[in-house]
Amino acid sequence: MKMNSTIKVGILGFGGLGQAAARILNPKQEMTWVATADLKGYAYCETGLDPDQAIAAYYDQGSIGYCDPYGALSNNSIQDLLETKAVDGYFLALPNLPNTFMADVAKQFIGSGWRGVLVDALKRTSAVEQLLQIKDELAQAGITYLTGCGATPGLLTAAATIAAQSYAEIHSVKITFGVGIANWEAYRATIREDIAHLPGFDVETARGMSDAEVEAFLDKTNGILTLENMEHADDIMLELAGICDRDRVTVGGVVDTRNPKKPLSTNVKVTGRTFEGKISTHTFTLGDETSMAANVCGPAFGYLKAGMALHRRGIYGLFTAADMMPKFVK
Amino acid sequence: MKMNSTIKVGILGFGGLGQAAARILNPKQEMTWVATADLKGYAYCETGLDPDQAIAAYYDQGSIGYCDPYGALSNNSIQDLLETKAVDGYFLALPNLPNTFMADVAKQFIGSGWRGVLVDALKRTSAVEQLLQIKDELAQAGITYLTGCGATPGLLTAAATIAAQSYAEIHSVKITFGVGIANWEAYRATIREDIAHLPGFDVETARGMSDAEVEAFLDKTNGILTLENMEHADDIMLELAGICDRDRVTVGGVVDTRNPKKPLSTNVKVTGRTFEGKISTHTFTLGDETSMAANVCGPAFGYLKAGMALHRRGIYGLFTAADMMPKFVK
Numbered sequence: 001m002k003m004n005s006t007i008k009v010g011i012l013g014f015g016g017l018g019q020a021a022a023r024i025l026n027p028k029q030e031m032t033w034v035a036t037a038d039l040k041g042y043a044y045c046e047t048g049l050d051p052d053q054a055i056a057a058y059y060d061q062g063s064i065g066y067c068d069p070y071g072a073l074s075n076n077s078i079q080d081l082l083e084t085k086a087v088d089g090y091f092l093a094l095p096n097l098p099n100t101f102m103a104d105v106a107k108q109f110i111g112s113g114w115r116g117v118l119v120d121a122l123k124r125t126s127a128v129e130q131l132l133q134i135k136d137e138l139a140q141a142g143i144t145y146l147t148g149c150g151a152t153p154g155l156l157t158a159a160a161t162i163a164a165q166s167y168a169e170i171h172s173v174k175i176t177f178g179v180g181i182a183n184w185e186a187y188r189a190t191i192r193e194d195i196a197h198l199p200g201f202d203v204e205t206a207r208g209m210s211d212a213e214v215e216a217f218l219d220k221t222n223g224i225l226t227l228e229n230m231e232h233a234d235d236i237m238l239e240l241a242g243i244c245d246r247d248r249v250t251v252g253g254v255v256d257t258r259n260p261k262k263p264l265s266t267n268v269k270v271t272g273r274t275f276e277g278k279i280s281t282h283t284f285t286l287g288d289e290t291s292m293a294a295n296v297c298g299p300a301f302g303y304l305k306a307g308m309a310l311h312r313r314g315i316y317g318l319f320t321a322a323d324m325m326p327k328f329v330k
Numbered sequence: 331m332k333m334n335s336t337i338k339v340g341i342l343g344f345g346g347l348g349q350a351a352a353r354i355l356n357p358k359q360e361m362t363w364v365a366t367a368d369l370k371g372y373a374y375c376e377t378g379l380d381p382d383q384a385i386a387a388y389y390d391q392g393s394i395g396y397c398d399p400y401g402a403l404s405n406n407s408i409q410d411l412l413e414t415k416a417v418d419g420y421f422l423a424l425p426n427l428p429n430t431f432m433a434d435v436a437k438q439f440i441g442s443g444w445r446g447v448l449v450d451a452l453k454r455t456s457a458v459e460q461l462l463q464i465k466d467e468l469a470q471a472g473i474t475y476l477t478g479c480g481a482t483p484g485l486l487t488a489a490a491t492i493a494a495q496s497y498a499e500i501h502s503v504k505i506t507f508g509v510g511i512a513n514w515e516a517y518r519a520t521i522r523e524d525i526a527h528l529p530g531f532d533v534e535t536a537r538g539m540s541d542a543e544v545e546a547f548l549d550k551t552n553g554i555l556t557l558e559n560m561e562h563a564d565d566i567m568l569e570l571a572g573i574c575d576r577d578r579v580t581v582g583g584v585v586d587t588r589n590p591k592k593p594l595s596t597n598v599k600v601t602g603r604t605f606e607g608k609i610s611t612h613t614f615t616l617g618d619e620t621s622m623a624a625n626v627c628g629p630a631f632g633y634l635k636a637g638m639a640l641h642r643r644g645i646y647g648l649f650t651a652a653d654m655m656p657k658f659v660k
Contacts, residue, residue: 020605159493166629275357278619278620282615282616283617284612289608295496305659
């Protein structure tokens, strides 16, 4: 059992990302995983849930609500959880689709009267735009909401913000990611989100695909998804942080759905002009052995901890992964 | 002339770094360089000083105090400046030697009743330790002091803090820098600081070297300084930020005092263990075309801007470049 002074963390969503988040929290001294909700239920234990038991309940019986004795089945699992249980901050490990989903969940938090820190790892620019529309409501509700705090956007956006400091003007921010996963079915929602970026697909068509249809599609591409000029919120986050216009930010990558080895090293390249007129490029490259889960959940909890410090000081509202950095001076 | 809403910035010290800082500020819309002090005088102009004119006065007559009509000669230039002139924040582009110098200057600020933001780009662990001793006084005085906000510590420490997010445990942070400068005499203080890190030298002996002695020493090394296991404040900053114990942080590099081309690409490597037990390394590499001045002053002003936001919210005290980041969760 952890000390009472730890941050009580909830995880909303219990797919691949939510489960990895639970495992990451398990050994932490400063945070305790106390709550999770999925579509059919929720579980809560003030002194900490057990990842093995919770994951077993989810796979064996279809919901974390079956996790004895801490689970409860509910058709309003998020609502029930946040109205009755003490949680300091939530990691929203929810599907990004539909695009309005994260903002709709945020509205549920606002409506419930809950106060605390929310962190998401969303990807789409348009999803951040949905959140921007409710930023005043978040501030008034006493919620400190940190958006885009996964790997990209998140870790790489933060690195780009740091890198930008050397330059008087930023010419381009180029993010290229490689993801390798052994089995796409562990990341059903994420893979559909990736497919939605491909020519001929959109968010709705990708979301509507059955598992068999996804499988058939991946057979045709040999399990590889090559993504270019993706709609990725790194662009709006860097624009909001004053680094550069969003059209100077590009995101692309290669996802191998049949091999845990990354097809290329994930990196961000920040090119700019120094005050002396030199053009140069800083590069931040992730180690190939780090998984998507490590690169998403680690930053998410880092931001959650930083968000707790803001919340304690009465600083509420909407912030991005890039806002929490030294500022770019124009 | 810039708008009155810009941040009024002072630069203390007008050697190579202070002069570069003035040039970097000149095109900025959000900041105005209004004040500088050197050993013999100071200059102040509320609507902005002219870098060309100030640098000419410094070189032609030996002090910025000769910069007509804004200059004044003084044996207490810092004191006179900060007691009489309106400045929102200062970049302390002062020599790091002696080690107590930055803390002594901070005490002058505290004693004067001035309130605002201070940013330094100091290098030594022991210099940060001096500042830690007066952190309560800084907070009580209404000063937001950001230390270690140059290139290393600073830019690279911040990148290491970001990189650490992917890992459950950090095994090592290894900073390796390359610096190339055409002419060591433009960075007299910095080069003496570097020499002080070499075997057989210390802070006092290096500081006591005449220009001719430095010149003679550099002749023996063909202008190259190779530095290993340097006492660098990245270690204490990463320890204070909870990333890892200071003995896991190493800093070294190569300085070529006779060639503006960098002898190697400056980089930081962060090695750790992920929650799945994988060992991996993230790498952040600076573009070779970026100068030391760009990599020091850019971050310093980025932190100064961030510090202004803290100060406006009433957040005072001592912070490091690593504190301003998403937090590492233990």
